[in-house]
Amino acid sequence: MAMEKIKRIIPYAVVLLISIFFWVLACGFGCETRSGNLGPDFWPKLLLGLTMVVCLYEIAKTALFYRGNALEDDAGEEKAEAPKQYPGLLVIGALMTVAYVYFVSILGFILCTFLFLVLFMIVGRYRKVWVIAANSVIGTVLFVLIFMKAVYVSLPLGQGPFQQFSLLVLKMLGIK
Numbered sequence: 001m002a003m004e005k006i007k008r009i010i011p012y013a014v015v016l017l018i019s020i021f022f023w024v025l026a027c028g029f030g031c032e033t034r035s036g037n038l039g040p041d042f043w044p045k046l047l048l049g050l051t052m053v054v055c056l057y058e059i060a061k062t063a064l065f066y067r068g069n070a071l072e073d074d075a076g077e078e079k080a081e082a083p084k085q086y087p088g089l090l091v092i093g094a095l096m097t098v099a100y101v102y103f104v105s106i107l108g109f110i111l112c113t114f115l116f117l118v119l120f121m122i123v124g125r126y127r128k129v130w131v132i133a134a135n136s137v138i139g140t141v142l143f144v145l146i147f148m149k150a151v152y153v154s155l156p157l158g159q160g161p162f163q164q165f166s167l168l169v170l171k172m173l174g175i176k
C-alpha cells in the first residue's frame with residue numbers, strides 16, 4: 001500500500017520541484033514596474049504558485065487519505081469493463097494543436113480559437129451542436145477579454161479579410 005501511495009505522489013512531487021525551480025527564476029526578473037501596475041513577473045509567479053498549491057494539496061490528500069483500490073470481487077458481480085480508448089483521436093488533437101499555432105497568425109486569434117474549440121469538441125466525440133457553438137463563442141470571448149483586458153497581450157489579428165473580422169469583433173467587445 002505504501003508503494004502505491006509513493007507511485008501516486010511522485011508526479012506531483014516532480015511538478016512541485018519544477019515549479020519551485022521556475023519560481024526562483026521568476027524572482028530573478030530584473031525589471032522596474034510603475035506603482036499600481038503589475039510587473040512581468042506577476043503572472044508567471046501566480047501560475048507557479050497555484051501549481052505548487054495544487055501539488056501540495058494532492059500530495060497531502062494522497063498521503064493522508066488514499067486507501068488503494070477498494071473494489072472487492074464478488075462471485076455474482078461482473079467485472080467492470082475498461083473504458084474504450086481512442087488513441088487516434090489523441091493524435092488528431094495533438095495535430096490540431098500544432099495546426100492552431102500555424103494558422104493563428106493567418107486567421108487571427110479570434111477565428112482560429114473559435115474553430116479550434118469547435119473542432120476539438122467534435123474530435124472529443126461531443127455531438128450537441130448548440131452546446132459546442134455556445135461553448136466555443138463564450139470560450140473565445142473569455143480568452144480575448146482575459147488576454148487583452150487583464151493580461152495586456154497583443155493577439156494576432158490575422159491577414160486580409162480575417163484581420164477585418166478580428167477588428168470588427170474587437171470593436172463589438174469594446175476593445176481598442
